[in-house]
Amino acid sequence: MLFSLEPKVNRKDLYDRDRELNELREGVHRGNKLIAIYGIRRIGKTSLVKAFLSDLSYPYVLVDVRQVYFIEGNVNASNLVKYIINGFKGFMGMGERLWESFRDALRGIGWVRVGAGGVEVKLSRKSRVNLIELLNVIDGWCERNSTRFILVFDEAQYMRFSNVKYDGVLAWAYDNLGNITFIVTGSEVGVLRDFLRIDDPQAPLYGRYIKEIYVDRFSKDAGLDFLRRGFAELGIEVSEGELEEVYERLDGIVGWLTLYGYLRGVEGLSHREALDRVFSDGVKLVLSELDEVIRPSRARYLAILNAVAHGLNTWSEIRRYVEVKTGEISDTVFNRLMRNLVKYGYLSRVGDNYVIPDPVVAKAVVEAGIG
Ligand SMILES: Nc1ncnc2c1ncn2[C@@H]1O[C@H](COP(=O)(O)OP(=O)(O)OP(=O)(O)O)[C@@H](O)[C@H]1O
Ligand SMILES: [Mg+2]
Structure with a gap:
């Protein structure tokens, strides 16, 4: 049903998105290592990826990183690995022989318990989960079985809440593993790009090709x-x-x-x-959702968003409104707040104007008032 509320899980219920599906297909078949899917909240990123995966003949795991964060309180390696391993159950259906050989491969990892039905993480006091070891095993298994593995991190910007620098792990995987494609999605587009440090010459991923796909509103x-x-x-x-x-x-x-x-x-x-x-x-x-983002400076953030919701769209108009409502503010602080709102997707910049890209957000900030 087109109007079902959960993310769509098959092509039949996904309306359109042909261009995005083609780009994903091309990227995966061409062997792209890292694909990033951006789009504001509720624009259909998860549906796109799930529908894409459902048609694919490669094994995959999708980890909802936002969920890991909200359930576990962080996205430490042990949590992430636990969710990846749980995700393997999803591809048991791909064929007995493939699944059997995959389980054999996992048997080589000390801290994974492979039972008759499934696999789970088994941690003794001495062992430590090791994401790189797991990725290596998956890659080797792909090599032997002439397949690729697709690992999806949905809302990957939450991976920043961790004891591990995952951008480094991704860069390592990019350079060393030939058979795994990572797909990351993010609704906080700027936050995801910051996390991957795409434009930072000092960053591990810098200079590596990332295929970027933007999911947009329907015409x-x-x-x-x-x-x-x-x-x-x-x-x-x-x-x-x-x-x-x-x-x-x-x-x-x-x-x-x-x-x-x-x-x-x-x-x-x-x-x-x-x-x-x-x-x-x-x-x-x-x-x-907004609450968490604006908490550090609630009144000023809300004043900014209210200004824009009321049709004040330029930097100076917004700044003036904020000062009238909440008192003096330095350029530095004001710019930082503006930048954050853009990063999280609550504001977007069109030429010299700022707009709120979601009409429900505009209504919400007006109802919330200022502070
Ligand atoms: N192409 C589509 N055809 C039909 N329904 C869709 C499509 N894309 C998304 N939806 C529906 O829209 C809603 C939001 O979709 P989805 O959860 O995939 O978006 P999202 O971008 O992942 O959102 P979030 O940022 O909250 O994670 C869901 O109810 C989903 O079923
Ligand atoms: Mg989603």
Whole structure:
């Protein structure tokens, strides 16, 4: 169903994204080592990757790094490895022979326990999980079986919360492992790029080719077509005028369009009720996500976002508004706050203007007021 709320897991339920799927396919088949997928929240990154993987004949593991962070409190190597190993269960279905040989390969690692059904991490006091050892074993196994392995870190910017410098591990893998493709995704685009230190000549990954794919909002044609098809699938008639309003108000962000479709098509709300609910539920969600980012300087961050939400779009207009609302602020501090909001995707820069790329975020910051 097009309007199901979970990330899509197969091609059939994924609307469009043909260009992105092709780029992914090309990248993997060409043997690209590192592919980065960027896009603001709820734009469909996880759905894209999962649908892509579901069609692929290579074994893969997807680790939801944001989830690891929220469950474990950090993304230390032992946690990350535990989640990777748990992910192996997912590819047991790829064929008995392949799976059997993969388990044999893992038997060579002291701290992995390989049972009849699955594999798990077994840590004695002496052993330590070793991500590099694991990657080496996977790579060797790929070599012997003429396959590739795809390792996906969804919301990889959370890997910065760790005792390990993963950008170094990725660079090492890039140089030494020929058969593993890493795919990283990030909704906090600037934070992910910072974490990978893509533009830093001193950084381990510097100078290595990274294939970058941007997932964008649906065009008007695509957005309207998506809504029409979703409702047709449910046998529900809707008016074009209403769909246009939905597209315009939600600005082509597929996650919000899907939520609207679900509320109206599955829960049976009216057009108006569904649209209102997207905003009211969305505002709560956005505020809980935003909270962590703006906590260090809540009033000033909210003043900035309020300025933009009210149509003040240039650097100096925003700065003036912030000073009126929250008192004097130095250029250095103001610029740092602006930069952070851009990095986390709450602001984006279009020419000399700043805009809030998600209309639900704009509503949320207005409702939150200033501080
Ligand atoms: N191409 C698509 N076709 C149909 N539904 C989609 C598509 N892309 C995303 N969705 C739906 O939109 C919502 C958000 O998708 P998804 O979770 O994949 O986005 P995301 O970019 O990974 O979000 P987040 O930043 O929160 O992790 C989900 O309900 C998903 O089912
Ligand atoms: Mg996601």
